[in-house]
Amino acid sequence: MGKEITNYDDSKSLRIRKTENKNIFRHRVNFNKEIISSLLNIKDKKKNWKDLKILDVGCGYGDFPQYLHEQDSSWKIWGIDISKGMIDEAKKSTDQSIKYAVADTQKLPFKDRSFDVLVAKHMVYHIDDIRKGLNEMHRVLKDDGILIITLNSLANGSRANIERYLKEMEKVLNAKRIQTITKANMENFFQYVDKSQFKILEIRTYFNYGEIENSGLLKSYLESYRDFFSPKPTPEKWGKALFEIDKRIAAEIKKRGKIDEVRGLGIIKLQKIIN
Numbered sequence: 299m300g301k302e303i304t305n306y307d308d309s310k311s312l313r314i315r316k317t318e319n320k321n322i323f324r325h326r327v328n329f330n331k332e333i334i335s336s337l338l339n340i341k342d343k344k345k346n347w348k349d350l351k352i353l354d355v356g357c358g359y360g361d362f363p364q365y366l367h368e369q370d371s372s373w374k375i376w377g378i379d380i381s382k383g384m385i386d387e388a389k390k391s392t393d394q395s396i397k398y399a400v401a402d403t404q405k406l407p408f409k410d411r412s413f414d415v416l417v418a419k420h421m422v423y424h425i426d427d428i429r430k431g432l433n434e435m436h437r438v439l440k441d442d443g444i445l446i447i448t449l450n451s452l453a454n455g456s457r458a459n460i461e462r463y464l465k466e467m468e469k470v471l472n473a474k475r476i477q478t479i480t481k482a483n484m485e486n487f488f489q490y491v492d493k494s495q496f497k498i499l500e501i502r503t504y505f506n507y508g509e510i511e512n513s514g515l516l517k518s519y520l521e522s523y524r525d526f527f528s529p530k531p532t533p534e535k536w537g538k539a540l541f542e543i544d545k546r547i548a549a550e551i552k553k554r555g556k557i558d559e560v561r562g563l564g565i566i567k568l569q570k571i572i573n
């Protein structure tokens with residue numbers, strides 16, 4: 299992750315984005331449930347799903363490790379994240395059996411063939427060198443192990459209005475936003491996958507839908523992106539920009555009644571090829 303992104307020093311912005319995602323996209327899939335369904339939907343000889351050793355890579359404040367623990371308490375769960383602040387929060391707020399470490403995906407602190415399953419949920423696009431990250435994930439997976447990657451999709455006009463307003467903010471702030479969604483998404487991710495390392499087992503794409511009738515909702519979502527702008531806006535500049543964008547969103551809602559938004563996201567299930 300580029301050193302300039304401070305958005306994940308603690309969980310505040312990520313929590314806001316998750317909450318506002320739920321508030322905006324009211325017609326949505328239960329994504330965590332889909333991840334488990336993809337993981338366990340393996341039509342192979344692996345019949346015993348007990349005692350799996352699972353690593354959540356870029357686990358944030360630990361909500362998904364906790365969810366995994368709640369699915370099957372026989373699973374041995376690990377979480378790593380590059381942010382010490384996130385890991386400190388995860389340790390405090392999740393089950394004591396879950397183990398955590400501060401680490402970069404490009405240099406995982408585990409021996410070869412340590413895990414049955416790895417999950418990298420909405421984080422691959424933050425890795426400086428994605429291929430290097432995938433090599434490491436391949437290394438720590440057991441033979442035939444499963445890697446679940448989740449990403450955003452840009453298909454079907456996904457996030458069109460959110461991206462449009464973030465672009466408007468770039469102009470108002472005279473700053474560039476650090477691009478993550480274009481670096482890796484459901485459409486372009488496969489360019490990073492070495493086909494001699496991983497077999498593609500399954501691809502699932504979902505589209506959530508929401509109607510924005512209240513400008514405050516979108517404003518709050520956009521607000522959580524502050525640390526993604528470079529140079530980082532001063533509080534004064536940021537306040538003015540938000541005020542300006544909020545006015546424009548309110549005017550659009552007044553004119554059209556609401557703003558329709560689609561959000562695409564997906565799951566890619568890979569299996570380690572033994573070499």
Ligand SMILES: C[S@@+](CC[C@H](N)C(=O)[O-])C[C@H]1O[C@@H](n2cnc3c(N)ncnc32)[C@H](O)[C@@H]1O
Pocket residue numbers: 299306312355356357358359362378379380381384401402403404418419420421424425426
């Ligand atoms: C969008 S958040 C997703 C967090 C969590 N996986 C989730 O789905 O809620 C991205 C996370 O990846 C972490 N991260 C960024 N670059 C990383 C890297 N190279 N290695 C490990 N974690 C990284 C960030 O600190 C942040 O917690």
